[in-house]
Amino acid sequence: MTDFLSLLHAVNPALILIAGGAITLALPWAMARKAVMLLAPLAGLAAWFATREPGVYGVIELGPLTLETFRYDALSRIWALVFLIAAFLNGIYALHERSRISDGSALIYAGAAVGAVFAGDLITLFVFWELTALFSAPLIFAAGTAAAQRAGLRYLAIQVLSGVLLLGGAAVWASQTGSWTFDAIGLDDPAGLVIFIAFAIKAAFPLLHMWLQDAYPKATGVGAVVLSAFTTKLAVYALARGFAGTEILITIGVIMAVFPILFIIVENDLRRTLAYALNNQLGFMVVGVGVGTPLGLNAAAANAFVGVFYMALMFMVMGAVMHRTGTAKASELGGLFRSMPLTGSLAIIGALAIVGAPLFSGFVAKTLVLSAVSYHGDVLAFAILVVAAAGVMELSALKVPYFAFFGEDRGHRVKEAPLNMLLAMGLAAFLCIYLGSHWQVLYGLLPFAIDYQPYTADNVIGQIQILLAGAFVFAALVWLRLFPQRGDRTVLDADWLYRRLGDGVVRWGGQMGQLMAGASERGLGVVISRWTNRLFNLFSPAGSLSRIFPSGLMAIWTGVLLAGVLLVAYFSPL
Structure with a gap:
């Protein structure tokens, strides 16, 4: 047992869960998938126990950029532990389900949450932050109802927005401080405020929380259990680390x-x-x-x-x-x-x-x-x-x-x-x-x-x-x-702002646009009709250009045009 744990020393438990999730997505046999769903969290827990000393174990050098993918310290270890235990309980609870997508997504989602907790830099945090969004949404879509589809899309859009804000704020923060390290940030800088809002969305702050009540109840029975464990608790960890x-x-x-x-x-x-x-x-x-x-x-x-x-x-x-x-x-x-x-x-x-x-x-x-x-x-x-x-x-x-x-x-x-x-x-x-x-x-x-x-x-x-x-x-x-x-x-909560007010504004804007387009079309039609009539009066067989002019008048106009040409030629430089 000691030898086995020594092999897992400094192995990031997140990678074990994510690899288990990828295998689960590929396995066609339900029993094999369920075995992986139980064994992957247990292996992750073993890796957690094997890595007892605080330190940065996963380091990737990309030129001037250093990524810390596995920072094990007093703050990250407790969140990682509870996520690993939750992943194991979720695996037991989902044994009766036969959805390959749900099984694999749940494991990758849990692994991404663990990876975000262990992230020592803002780029690694962003990668795992977005993975939690991408692989939690299928747990909502899996319900198969129209309401679940709509809620899942809203949930995914909001979670991806959180990631975009995190990346944008992190880029500005790194350009100002010269470091991508994920530690205390604070609100003294606009970049810090943007990162704070990204965390606030995932933590379901007031007026930013409506995705939680909208999506969780529409997920599958297993999906709601899995969702309740990771996303918001990860955001609390991020706040504790940065703010x-x-x-x-x-x-x-x-x-x-x-x-x-x-x-x-x-x-x-x-x-x-x-x-x-x-x-x-x-x-x-x-x-x-x-x-x-x-x-x-x-x-x-x-x-x-x-x-x-x-x-x-x-x-x-x-x-x-x-x-x-x-x-x-x-x-x-x-x-x-x-x-x-x-x-x-x-x-x-x-x-x-x-x-x-x-x-x-x-x-x-x-x-x-x-x-x-x-x-x-x-x-x-x-x-x-x-x-x-x-x-x-x-x-x-x-x-x-x-x-x-x-x-x-x-x-x-x-x-x-x-x-x-x-x-x-x-x-x-x-x-x-x-x-x-x-x-x-x-x-x-x-x-x-x-x-x-x-x-x-x-x-x-x-x-x-x-x-x-x-x-x-x-x-x-x-x-x-x-x-x-x-x-x-x-019962609509703050989501009234976009599910009623926003929807009403969009519908009103669409109707106003149609009215304006109709008015513009009618006005343009009048202008085109007038010019068409004028051109017809000019070029038609009965138009002005088709009239018979006296030969004397034509001779006068020919002389005028010839004089104009001679004047232009005379004053033009050689």
Whole structure:
């Protein structure tokens, strides 16, 4: 075993996953593909364990340009680890699928995310950044519906735009600094601002987040699970690497944590509800990056690590529900606990982890954020985050298991989830519990050494109060029937700007263009008609040039023309 690990020392795990994905795309046999989907992440994890010492291992010299393709340090290693574990869980969860495109794309997508985390320069980051966009979109297209096709195209356009901004900003940054190294960037330079916007798109900042709620719920059941793990968490890593301590991130993160409250209440699609919960989780991570202290960055990393598992678990639950019932609508579900008790129990574990119940992973991560903000002295941000924890986290976490498994019985009598789905969900649930009760293991993976005790009386009592407040609000909303349970509607968010306003502007512009073209055509027709009449009057058999002129008048004009020619010839130089 030691010899095997020594062979994998300094081998970039991203290359293993990407190679596995390429092989998967080429294999015609489903069983062989599934084997690769499980073995590639395991080999990647072995390479991660084999490379223990910080350093830059992958270096490519291109003349004056040096590419660092494998920078292993305290910040990159925790993100890479969680991505590799997520890729393995995704492989188990997808064992029942038979789509070669989805299998290969999922592996390459995961490998690209790992490669971006290990990128030591902005060019390498851009390459993997774009690969995540190109190989995540097929997971949306694979759903095969017209809505999925449109959402996939919108998703791909936005993700590619993020990459274009990253490359443009990086080029200007390198021309000004003389270096392509990916480290602290900041907002003091316009190039830094462009790179920041590129990261903001992928991190789903407010007004830039609509692609998440638009695309994730329209992906396949497996696709949504895979998508929930990588793209946005990669963006948080990029912010932590390049913009740690940027104060505006605290404000942005707070808004991200709070704004989903209304949408979670009115949303009928439970996968869109989870997408809004993901926005909330990202807000806590962004706040930690904005604080920028070692505790704040540890908080961002811890929330990213545990968030991958409990959000994946909840998307897995809804994927299993869709696999058996064909729907994720709250108005069409209910009473499923009778038919799917194991899936329902795992959903409860995921919900407890999301809300940060003591002994679950969300608790030991969320308390880090609240403590970091408190030590930073931002009282307002602290208070708003507490409200967000009680509102968004609980409303989303309680709404999904309640309406799917314990609400009004809709009569679905289906089989329990397939065994591979249960296994993947069980492993994710185990991690939610293990990391919450063995918090030292999680804290040992964080970028900075930490001496923090999450299970203090203040933290536990304060969190229980938040849980009770959120549960009370949820019960009141259910009792007052404020949760929409009727109708299949699309609740537009900031995507109203382009799906309604933008579409309306384009249609209006098209109509105005047609009117202007028609008016121009009519005006041009009048001009052409007038000149045609004049030319006809001039050259037609009855026109002016066809008239009979007196011979004397013609002689006079001939003399005038001859005199003109003689004058020109006389004054012309020899």
